[in-house]
Amino acid sequence: MLFNSIEFAIFLPVVFILYWFVTSKALKLQNLLIVAASYLFYGWWDWRFLSLIIFSTILDFSIGILLSSQQNELKRKVLLWTSIIINLGLLGVFKYYNWFLDSLYNVIPGLQVIAGFNSLDILLPVGISFYTFQTLSYTIDVYKKSMEPTKDLVEFAAFVSFFPQLVAGPIERANHLLPQFQIRKSFNYAYAVDGLRQILWGLFMKVVIADNCAGFANQIFNNSDNLSGSTLVLGAIFFTFQIYGDFAGYSNIAIGTSKLFGFDLMQNFNYPYFSRDIAEFWRRWHISLSTWFRDYLYIPLGGSRGSKWEKVRNIFIIFIVSGFWHGANWTFIVWGALNALYFLPLLLTNANRTHVGEIAKGKTLPSAKEFLLILFTFGLTVFAWIFFRAENLNHAITYIGKILSMSLFEIPRFNDMRNALILILIVAIFLIIEWNGRGERYSISNLGLKWKKPTRYFFYYCIIGAIFWFGGKEQQFIYFQF
Amino acid sequence: MKIFVVNLTNFFVPFLFFVIIAIAIPVTPRASKSLLFSSEKKNLLLTTVPNPRIIFVGGSNLSFGLNSQIIKDSLGMNPINTSIHASLGLKYMMESTLKYVKESDIIILVPEYSQYHRSINSGSEELMRIIFDVDILNLMDLSIIQIFNIIPYLPKYGMSKFKITEYFNVKESDIYSVNSFNEFGDAVSHWSLPRQEFRPYPQINTKFNPDVIKCIIQFGNELQKKNAILLISYPGFQSTSYNNSHKQIYNVQNKLEESGLFVIGKADRYKIPDSLMFNTPYHLSKNGVDYRTILLIEDISKALKKLDYN
Structure with a gap:
């Protein structure tokens, strides 16, 4: 179901x-x-x-x-x-x-x-x-x-x-x-209402963001041989938002549903695409799995203690096992190893806990430095997702090879350009809402609480309207296959 | 708890009210030009065309892939092409045709490959629209599960009634319009248009659904009760897309042959060269239509001989 x-x-x-x-x-x-x-x-x-x-x-x-x-x-x-x-x-x-x-x-x-x-x-x-x-x-x-x-x-x-x-x-x-x-x-009114709000946001992330990005990501990844490098970059970015909307959306629905029954589940995503380095990304992405591996694998192995060689070994073990957990395919293993490579310089320079607090706390916008760090980390993540999404290693390598060709400078082209532009606009609005709510457990948890009831209801109706308007192409949740 | 239920109801009542009102608004000028409205003419053909009749049932691969005039001339039978759109679902296509079938009718069922790989009860926007736009009585052809599956499309449908573009500056599509069909039900308006660029379909990545075969067998049994004959054929499919899913297609062919259904021809006979396609891997150009129709006539003739059909 x-x-x-x-x-x-x-x-x-x-x-x-x-x-x-x-x-x-x-x-x-x-x-x-x-x-x-x-x-x-x-x-x-x-x-x-x-x-x-x-x-x-x-x-x-x-x-x-x-x-x-x-x-x-x-x-x-x-x-x-x-x-x-x-x-x-x-x-x-x-x-x-x-x-x-x-x-x-x-x-x-x-x-x-x-x-x-x-x-x-x-x-x-x-x-x-x-x-x-x-x-x-x-x-x-x-x-x-x-x-x-x-x-x-x-x-x-x-x-x-x-x-x-x-x-x-x-x-x-x-x-x-x-x-x-x-x-x-015993029933708690405020908790249940909060749960409904979280379910609503989860459905938006899944149906509007993930399912619509999936259409374009699939189209581009399935026809990567015939498309320009710039289009393939866009395909990887669509997949980046697809997997986030899909999995974080699912988590929001799960947590919201639990609240309806009075249960509290742990936060699973904490705005990972606003991370300033890859170590922070992994503290914010699929938190329940990362902390599981940390507590039951990484720490028993010695964690970040011991010699340099032991640290490197432990990092590679945890990331490769994490990749392998996702599925029986070499693409997942390479994705894990790649993340280990990203992580390693931070660990070896003791910089893996440089960014631990809320991003740009108390500020409307990040500083230029923060913005560049976020952009760089996002770029690394998008690159790694290519391996995660590709059918096999050969596909991933060909895909990256095509990105690194001269066609990278061509104007992206694929079927249904108009809807792609609409989707990019929706993703941009989504990112603004996420940025605005980045200090909360989910981005709309406090949004509109002080508004008058009709305005607040109108906001929720707009979200419901978007879910139905952009929905219909029901897709399985990606993480069900894991 | 009581307050929660009351507030939740208060929240949803205006939304439901809006959807119900919207559904009750008559079909918009734009929607009334849709090819789904061709079903009215096609149903009329099913009622009025005399014997001997050969009825084609399928998706847009058939509506955009058949020259019924050649069939009429070669087989000496009266063809009726009932096909409109694969998204209506195989179950709906079969059940909405069944009530019009008469004694000694030949029914050629041509499911598209995707239809063997999805739920027999799946809903779609097209299925919802053929009920709420074209004829609400079509609801009688749906199972309870199908009705549940079209409900999620209703709010979007309701909202579309309030779009200004549905009422003003409405242009009829050159290809997908209620007026795109000839007197047999074939889509013909694209025959004079140049070929359009499109991408092949990737490999089918969903599992084969054995319930589809069971449903076709049941349809065959119902036809038998009416003394009509069911023949199954393969869709005319763009060569590149065919090659991408050749394993899945071969599996479909095996399952059909094992089922005891009367299957005419082989899947690879209907692998259509890319140059004969029009604008999707299932839509054929005029040359493609004629090429496919001739293949189909050969297979139907062989089958009729085997059946000793007069």
């Missing part, structure tokens, strides 16, 4: 009404409803996927309880690794097995005949990378004794399968989300 579908538009009010009018008296009932609704939401794609999520839930719930009662350190380690191996094993089989086999057979021709292993005809379960990481965080935290395991299976199932963030995050930490299932929720 997609957030931008008619099914979800029916599903959400029904669950909302049941939650607040039928089950509001008892916590257990509230959690049961969340589990039932989440399984329906997830099973809507393919009911067979449910078996995996149920299996993961039971496995990690049981391991959590066993970990709490076990004092022997060796046995505790065995339990932890059982969870890690099984969870990552499932992820590996569904997501990486075919790619691994194909890559191996490409490197060693003839191996297929000897080994006899063939590719599997399997579907990638939606959101498997997200909920696998979420359940793993629980087991690891219980192992580290940084949280108590839950003894309530329904509560744990609700934590694993909570439908607003099940298929594309934010990847929540057990110690933040799980306790929220332990308190009976």
Whole structure:
């Protein structure tokens, strides 16, 4: 069930009404409803996927309880690794097995005949990378004794399968989300209204920005051989806004939906395209995944401590793993490695935490220096996204090669130039709104709150109007495939 | 909670009111020139054309890809080209034709390749407009899911009624107009126009939907009850676009052949040279139309012989 579908538009009010009018008296009932609704939401794609999520839930719930009662350190380690191996094993089989086999057979021709292993005809379960990481965080935290395991299976199932963030995050930490299932929720008017506002903005980002940019980005990336370098630059910029609108839009809808049920999810995007260096970009982009890798991979590896060589190694490991997490394709690995290369000079010169506060705080516009830094970082990001979007490495290299040709100086040309110009104008307005709201958790959270009701309503009607006017070309969320 | 529900209702009521009022406004002058309105004439043909009849059902590949006069002259049958636009959806095309089918009609169904790779119930702006602009009774041809799927297009449709350009300075399209069709239902106004530049379609990147075949089989069964015959053909597709999706097209061909449906010809026979296309990978120029029509006549003749059709 997609957030931008008619099914979800029916599903959400029904669950909302049941939650607040039928089950509001008892916590257990509230959690049961969340589990039932989440399984329906997830099973809507393919009911067979449910078996995996149920299996993961039971496995990690049981391991959590066993970990709490076990004092022997060796046995505790065995339990932890059982969870890690099984969870990552499932992820590996569904997501990486075919790619691994194909890559191996490409490197060693003839191996297929000897080994006899063939590719599997399997579907990638939606959101498997997200909920696998979420359940793993629980087991690891219980192992580290940084949280108590839950003894309530329904509560744990609700934590694993909570439908607003099940298929594309934010990847929540057990110690933040799980306790929220332990308190009976009472309705909070202001919180729910804020949630609706965030959903509205998320839908705008997805339907107006991402889906419309997708049309042009796809057109340009799919015909890159026949287009000029300048058009390809524009294609990469369209994709840059597509992926942001798509994923940050999804996150806003997820967080807003959670607020309707009284839940608080972590912020996943913090205006990444206004970053002044790449380290700041990674503190602002897909925050729930970046911090997951930081806490469960980077710091255990030694983080930024140790020798120069160890620092470099750790940075490359974390970025390449992060790239690989996105999918079984060399393009993602190169995208990760490229970001590591961007990051490295900052780390080695101890400049990776130069820009940590709000950008141009208290000012209407950034300074000239800030503006140039933002532009430079944006340029680096756009360049990296080419690898992320390309079909394969060869496509990415040809694409970049074409950009670096003399045709870079030609006037961009592609189908539907008029609509492209309209879209560029909309993206510009979107950027102004984002800049204006950059100190908030989402850009319209405070916009218009002091306006008179009719003006405020008119503003919201304009957003709704834009969603319907520019919508209709429903696209899957990009991150569902991860 | 009560205040929340009341305020939410207060917020949405004006919006809903606006949409309902807008829908109730009569069709705009611009919209009334749309090729969707050709469905009225086409339905009239389905009611009035006498036996022996050969009815073509498909998307714009058929409306922009058939010379029914040659068919009439070669096969001695009365052709009716019902096709308008693929976005109306295969299910709608089949169901809206079914009610007009008479005994011993031959129905040539030509789905476009994209239609094998999307939901049978998918909605579109065109499908919504053929209901709300052309004839609200067309709603009866839709499933509940299709009705749900066209709802998201209604607010935009409503807003379009308030656009000044819908009422003033309305120019009829040279190509896509209600008057672009001949007496058989073929789009002909582009036959005299020069070829236009366009880009080939990239590889089809969505999964084959087996429900499409099931739906066609069901359509065939309904036709059988009316003593009519269903034949399936392949769309005339630009060569470059065909090559980009040859694996997916080959898969479609395999699935159709496995299904037990009466399929005429092979997909690659209808791979049309790029030079014979008009303005999209599915729209053929006059030369392309004649080329494709002759191929189709050969396949239909063979099929009729096999069926011993008189």
